[in-house]
Amino acid sequence: MVSTKRLGYGFNGNQSPTMLLVPRSAKGKRSVRKKSRDNHTNAIDMLATIAADLLLESEKSFTAPVIGGPSNPTSNGTLKKEDLFEVKPIKEEAFDQGSCSESVSGSNGGCALKEHGKLNSDVCSKNPTQKELMTKCISGDCGYPFERHSPCYAECWEGNLAGGMRALNQCEPLTNMSPDIWKGLETCILGELMQLDSKPSALVSSDSSVEVPSSEDHIPRNTSFPTGWWEEKQLHLDRDDDDDENCSRCTHGSTITSKVFRSHDKQNDRIKKLLMSKFRKDSRLSTNRDFPNSDVDKKLLFSSRKIGYTRKRTQRYPFKRRKCFHRGLMSTYDEAVNYEYMSNLPEINMKVENFDMDASLHEANIKSSNVTGQRSIHESEDFHVKLRIKSFKVPELFVEIPKSATVGSLKRMVMEAVTAILRGGIHVGVLLQGKKIRDDSKTLLQAGISHGDKLDKLGFILEPDNVTLSPPLLTNHEEPSPLLPCNATEPLTRSPSATPLADPSTIIALPELPNPSAVNSPESDHNSFHFPMDVPLQDDHQDEISSDSRALVPVPATNMNALSIVPIQKRKRPEHSQRRIRRPFSVSEVEALVQAVEMLGTGRWRDVKIRAFDNANHRTYVDLKDKWKTLVHTAKITPQQRRGEPVPQELLDRVLAAHAYWSQQQARLPTKPSPAEDCMLN
DNA sequence: GTTAGGG
DNA sequence: CCCTAAC
Incomplete structure (x- = not known):
């Protein structure tokens, strides 16, 4: 022993980080969508992605990104120019420490944004260039309807002013998509979000402004930051006015009025109708590439390059942000499996081809969209649940x-x-x-x-x-x-x-x-x-x-x-465990087996096990019996017919001899010990 | 629980 | 290596 x-x-x-974007109406676990194949679906894809972003962050509380460059402003708020222009990659570790951790800890949930807001305020006040740049991005100068998806704004967020400027300059305005259209789309989406918030007071009023109640009450206590997306947006818009007050406002969730809701309802409805109609058609004509040339259709056919860039951003930010501010949340998504395909993040994150499969829901959507005011919560079906499995x-x-x-x-x-x-x-x-x-x-x-x-x-x-x-x-x-x-x-x-x-x-x-x-x-x-x-x-x-x-x-x-609780498709052995791993017998094992059988015979496998394989926990006496059976068979066939690790012929000869002997003995006196065992016992 | 034998 | 009848 x-x-x-x-x-x-x-x-x-x-394993590698993963992000799943799954339509809510998706069924089952395998409802990962296929990649879009044309500009049309790309456009829908993008809208869906944006909507999903907004949706999730409105529900789960969006948190502001951390400025990468001047992440550590001095106490007096002085920022050096080189700091602003230096691109400092954000390390994930940074999100697990310092103020991030504090904010995650829960008690001071608003700390993260407060810190960020103050930081940004400092940046803006000290560097009007960045402020201007950010404002340009927000105002849609770079053609992106949502600033968070704007490359230049994104760069600004990270303090990369040079990159932001470059992005702004390189950014081609979406001339095909008028700002009004985008505004309308945005409003539609935000309307969905408000409905989803299930607040009865979330209304799209006819005076072209919307009162958005805070989502604070709906944020789980263990989530890190009780601030809605629009609140953050408002924070940006109002950053000129104050800094710390922004935080308190966001944290305490007072009712606010956001610029983004100030669109024309009629236009919104029209756009929404067109959009929904478009989605419906798309779901029905999934293989038809000749799409009707409606206004929306044309305007949806914009450059896929931009879409790609946008997606890149949408993937990038939630990843970093939630790493920092949603630790509690992320931890639940951390659990995962090492699936190869899971690591293909861009592919998975763009699966929205069958964006809308449920025709009845579409009908409901269109129907309800015709009715101003309250809408069915089912409208949110069209959006996505975005799961990030780290x-x-x-x-x-x-x-x-x-x-x-x-x-x-x-x-x-x-x-x-x-x-x-x-x-x-x-x-x-x-x-x-x-x-x-x-x-x-x-x-x-x-x-x-x-x-x-x-x-x-x-x-x-x-x-x-x-x-x-x-x-x-x-x-x-x-x-x-x-x-x-x-x-x-x-x-x-x-x-x-x-x-x-x-x-x-x-x-x-x-x-x-x-x-x-x-x-x-x-x-x-x-x-x-x-x-x-x-x-x-x-x-x-x-x-x-x-x-x-x-x-x-x-x-x-x-x-x-x-x-026992696992539902399975392939259930070959319903009531039993997984098949044991195959463990071919080594030559030495065979030798030990032969030796034991020579002594004990072929009908006492338990004794064989105890004598020769007592230490081999994975070898049961049934295994030994089976192995002996195969050994006998192997010994009888030609070497060319044998497979696996070759067993020395000497051993096979002993197998045959022992087999012959004990077969003869069993026929005569089944219980008589072998001469060898007699010798051992003596 | 063991053994034997088919799969 | 699994399964199971037979003991």
Whole structure:
């Protein structure tokens, strides 16, 4: 018996950032849209993207970006010119510390914007050039209807005045799209947002101004910053007037009147009709590229280059901002799986081709849009729920390995473990407030994955495919567990329930260690160094993982409790765990098996197991029996017919001999010990 | 829980 | 390596 200290490691994958843009009406988890193929859909795409941006940020509270350049103004507010022109890349780490962290902590939710607002105020007051530039961007001089999507404004935000100026100069006005049209579109979208806010007082009044109540009350307490998008917008517009007061206004959510709502209602309705009509036609004529030449159609056909730039911006900012200000939110999205396609951010983020699939909803939209004032909340169906999955975690793994093991062996163990989990296929489970959403046919809206407060509780789970559905076990796993970041730094210490590895008898001898019993131990062979799969798959263990880590912890296959709640498509073994990983017998294992069978015979596999494979936890006596069966078969066929690692002919000869002998013995006296065993017993 | 045998 | 009948 080998006694050796083991090191426990917990793994949680770390993968590339992802962002998903999914229409609310999308069904199922795989409703990722295909990329748009023409300018028409590009235009809709862009509008949808913008709308989604606005929507999300109105719901989840938009937070201001951090100025990249003069991020650390001196106490007296003095800013050097070179500071303004210096492009300082924003490091993500910066968002996890300092004022960002404070603002995230919750008590002073307005701190982030306050800081930012003051900062920007300082910048503006000290540098009228930047202020002017920003104003130009806001006013639409660069042709972008929403300043946040304006390249020059974006640059200004980051303090990159030179870049902002360059962007402004390079920016071609969208001559095909009159400002009024854009204003109208904007108003339409914002109208949707207000409706979504579910505030009865959110009205589009006929006097061309809109009173927008604060969304503060609807912001989850654990979100970082209770400020609506329009509030931030207003902050920009009113920055000339004050600085600190901006913050208090935003934070306390007083009623404001925003310039952006001052559009003409009739025009808005007309535009909306055209837009909705356009969307509807698009959904019906998805393959028809000859689009009607309505005004909107023409005006939607603008340069795709701009769209691309806009998208680039829309991806860029939410990523940074929420990293800073929405830590609590982001953490729920951090859970993820290492899917290759997930890393293709630009592709996924532009999936809005079938922007509107629900014709009935469109009808409702058009119908309701004809009615001024209250509109159905279903209008928001057309917008998107934007989920940013920062990373997907691979299943949490547990590896126990002697300190003396090599790094290479550790790598192999991890590789084996990962392979074992992935080989059976894998799928994503969706958790909302700790509960599984099993009905793939539900829309996101129906499932409740549409509102900001709910999105906080949204999580994803990576699960093996070969799992089963067992209702009696549901309650165990369905307990709402807050989805928080998982550090998984103490994976093994939190398992009070003894695992097989805690038992010395299950410790696997490793080649690096002197092993007195290695003579008969197949595990002493270098090739037989395997990841102890039995260990991490204990039920109790996994339950703790699921509840403690609270992250996207994919459920190992043999966790019956967890697996039981997983809806599956490919369910080949409904009531059982994932197939064990294939572990070919090494030559030394074969030798040990042959030797044991020579002594014990072919009908005492349990004894064979105990005698020769007691340390090999992954070899059951059934495995040994099966292996012997295949060995006999292998010995009978020609070497050319054999596959896998060649077994020495000497061993195969012994197999045949032993097989012949014990077949004969079993026919005569099934219980008589072999001469060899007699010798051993003596 | 083991064994044996088909898949 | 899985599954299961038979013990």
